[in-house]
Structures are given as structure tokens and as C-alpha cells.
Amino acid sequence: MAEPMKIRATLQGDVADVRILMLHPMETGTRKDSKGELVPAHFISSVIVTHNGKTVLDAQWSQAISRNPFLGLRVKGAKAGDRISVTWTDNKGDKRTDEVAVAAGS
């Protein structure tokens, strides 16, 4: 079920500009479908970003984040080739991890 993310990490000086696109329904649990039934809550509840294995962002998300969310962050002290890994876990226990190497800036 967990769909692949798209991660871009570009070096700007010694800071990695990281952009993450995720595919996730992010259902709030308050929306009704066409039959009038409540669509159950289904959303990413945790996002962890690591830099060469070290956690740099540990976020707790809620229903407030929109569908197919975007997350951007800047990681200081990065070098080209460093590993940026992103893991999300949702409220149903589904998980997804994707990883990318920091690309040299232009």
C-alpha cells in the first residue's frame, strides 16, 4: 500500500536542501464519501528524517496535513554523497522508507 516517495537533496554550500513528496490519502476521518458514510481516518502520524543514520527531524503529524503532502527541510553540515533517509509511519501502522544521496549543488 505504501507508495514510494520522491526525495531531492541538493547541496547549497554546506546545507542540503531536501524536498520530499509523499503519496498518502491523509484522510481526516471527518470526510463523508458519496454514500454519506464517514471515511475512516488514515494519515501519516510520524516522519523521521536521518542524515547518515543520525536523526535530524522527528515529526509527529496529524490529520491537519493535506493529502499527498510535501515536506521541505534544510540539513546543515551535509556533504555530497551523504545519505538522507526518510521514513513515514501512518496511524494504521503502514510504513515507508526511501533514501537518496545528497547531490552536489549547481
Added chain:
Amino acid sequence: MLKLRCGIAAIAFIGMSGSALAADPLAVGRQMLAEDNPGELFIDRGKALFHEKRGPNQVSLEQCDFGLGPGNIEGAATRLPRYFPDTDSVQDLESRLVTCMVRLQGFNREDVIGKAISSPRSHGSDVENVALYITSVSNGKKMNVALRHQKEYDMYKAGEYLFYRRSGQTDFGCVQCHGESGKRIRLQDLVNMTDKKQIQEVVSTWPAYRGAHDTIRTMQWRLSDCLWQMRLPDLDYASDFTIAMTTFLHYQGNGAVIKVPGFKR
């Protein structure tokens, strides 16, 4: 360990200055969407579907001729719509895709067309994903529709005629909303399709991620949605009307640099 309780939408810390935000927040927002478009995630899905052996005939779309020969899709989107001898008709990307899904892969035509426009919040239909993938392979290339075959000339002129054709209780043809610059319906800016630069903007950004639908949408969908607002009957998917209109618009937009997925509201 940095713990963030995010009760708000995740914010992108892109290199935008405070003054840029203050001066033209809409432009900053548009730039953000252009740089990071959820629609990009659908390209990979389309690519997988394109290469996979599918349908009752277990054939891959690599065998489909999109105008540059089977398996040759780089630049194909810039030359569509065009005449195809095997169907003796002018076809746009989507109708050509349907032809191949039916003739090569063995899918049922009614089924493919019935599912072509996916539900909002979905992962997109096969056609939407593959059409996006095929078009994305031409990113950076210029729209270059040629009129050579008589039927291509016919399609172009018919499309032009239909663009100006008024009917129904709204008395709308396309030109009523898309004939002047600087116009908008409520807060939705309208493209002046009689202006070269603006039409180029349009033809180069479909298929697009439609924010309100949380999924990929195509030109076929866009045309049918316009006609819905015009209070006209259901426009048939891949019908002659849609191909004529697309031929007209793409030809008018020749020179546009393909850049998909677009981002629409």
C-alpha cells in the same frame, strides 16, 4: 533529537526572502508548486504501466506507435495530434493510447474509456498515468504539431470553428471566456487562447496535477469540464470534437516548451 509537534501543514524552508513573500505571495506559492508537484509521483507509476506486459494479450505499450514508430516515445508528445494510417484518423495522445490498449493489449474499449477519468483522490487511471509519463519524456522539447495530411488540416479548421461555436442556454463558445487577456471567472484566471504566449503556456502543461482533485488530469478531462460549465451535454472521451479542439490548440501553441506535470488548482 528534534521533536516537532506539527499541528500545521509542513512548511518548506526554500530560499525565499521575507520580502519576496510580501511582494507577491501568489508568485512564491506558484513557484513552490512548480518546484515540488505531487504529480511527479504519478510519472513513475505511468512508466511502470508503460513497460509492463498487460491485458489479455500480455503485451507492453512499447509496441505502440505514437507517431515515431513503436517504442519511440521521446518527442512523440510534441507531434500529437497527428494522422495515423492504421486507424485512418487523426488522434491525440490519449485516443492513441486507448487504441493501443485495445488493439495491442486486448483491453475492452468501453472499459478503458469508462475508467479513463479517475475519481478524485485516486492514484489516477491507467490512461492518465501513462499519458503523463509519455508526455514527461518530452519535457524540455517544443510543441511541434505539423499539418500535412488532409485530415490534419480538416481537424485543425474544425477545431477552430468549434472554438468559436456558440450554443446552449449560456450562448458560450470557448472564445467567450478565452478570447481576451486579463480576464477571470471569480478568482480563476482565464487563458486568452487567441494569444500566442498564453496558449503556449496551456498546451505545455497538460497532463497536470489538479489540486482540487488530488490526482492527475488530462486535456480530455479539461475539455469535458469546460463543456460541463457551459451547460452542454457530456462530451465523449476521445471524440472527434476533442481531437479537433486539441489539434487546433496544440498547433496554435507550437513552440511551447513541454513541462509536465502542470499544477492546476
Added chain:
Amino acid sequence: MKKTIFKWAMLSVPALVTAGCATYPDEATTRQIAEKMVITSFSTTPETAKRLAQDASQQICSKIGDAKLTEADAAEVIKLARASIKYPQSGKLVGDWKVGDKLAHDGAGDRIRDGELEKRKENGALCQNCHGLAPDEINVGNVGPSLTGYGAQRGNSEAIAKYTYEKIYNAWAYFPCSNMPRLGATGHLTQEQIAHVVAYLIDPQSPVNKK
């Protein structure tokens, strides 16, 4: 020898002509091709198919590209438009501005999706889609001129009420081939609904005319 060469030349010329001569179809052929597409490209019932037909005025007003409306065209469209105007049974051209307010902001009604007609009590008047209305509203279109202060500028005399009513009923009576839908003449709005919209535009109490 000469005859044979001549015969071969004759045979090859038509082939060259057909191969090389793809070109833009003329006006009549284009119309024929396109009108056929209108018939074959939609899923309709006999009732909804009518929406695709063109009345005489629409045909005149579908000028292509830079083609201009001739004086004769304009006169014809105006004549047909004037003849189409129907007034409310009650004779009251000015209704309730509060009802008109709702109608003016309502952009829905009578749309078709998957063969189904939009289920609503009545059609919206669509005004906000194209026109500015009350001064504090920002999500208003600009396809047509702003109507903010409409009544404040013109007053609310009988003459203005009649003009406003007729303009909404059939705008082409005043501006042939205007981009504005002939809301009354095409049946999108009823006479009574138009009277309410007239009130919304000209009543001094209406938000349109407040500062």
C-alpha cells in the same frame, strides 16, 4: 512517341495533385465537418441534444477569428432579441433584492454530468462568475464590467428597471453578440428570477449600492 509521353504525363499529373495538395478546407467544408462532429461527439437525449443546436442569432454570433459583425448581422440579432423579451405576468419588473442577492452569487444549475442533470430547485443567475457585485467581495469575475454601485449610479426609476430587466433577459437586444448569456431568452432564468436580480442591482438598500 509523342502521344505516349503525353499519355504518361496525363496519368501522373492527377497523382501529383492528390499527393501534394493537402490544404485547409474551405468555409463550407469546415462547417460540414465540424457540425458532424457536434452530432457524433456527445452523449445526449433528444432533450439535451437541443443544447447543441444553434438558433439563428447564435449562428450569426459565432464569427471565427477576426471576422466582424456586419451592420445587417447586428440589426438582425437585435431585432430577434427584442422580439424574444417576455415580461413577468405580474408586470412587476422589480422583485425582492434579498432573493436576487442569492441568485446573483449562485453559479450552479442545469449542468449535465454522466447523463444526469444537476438536481437543484432553480438555476443560479451566474452573475458573480463574471461581474463585480457588492463592494467588499473579492472573489468576483471580470469577464463583464463591474456592477458595483449599479443602482447608485443609475437610480431606480421605471426606465432603469425596464432597461436592466431587458438586458438580463436578452443582452443581445442592446449589444448584439455580447459575451453575456441571454439568460431569460434561453430559459436559464425565469422572468420572476430576473425581476429579483433587477432589484438586487437597483434597490438602494441592496449591498451592491452600499459604500
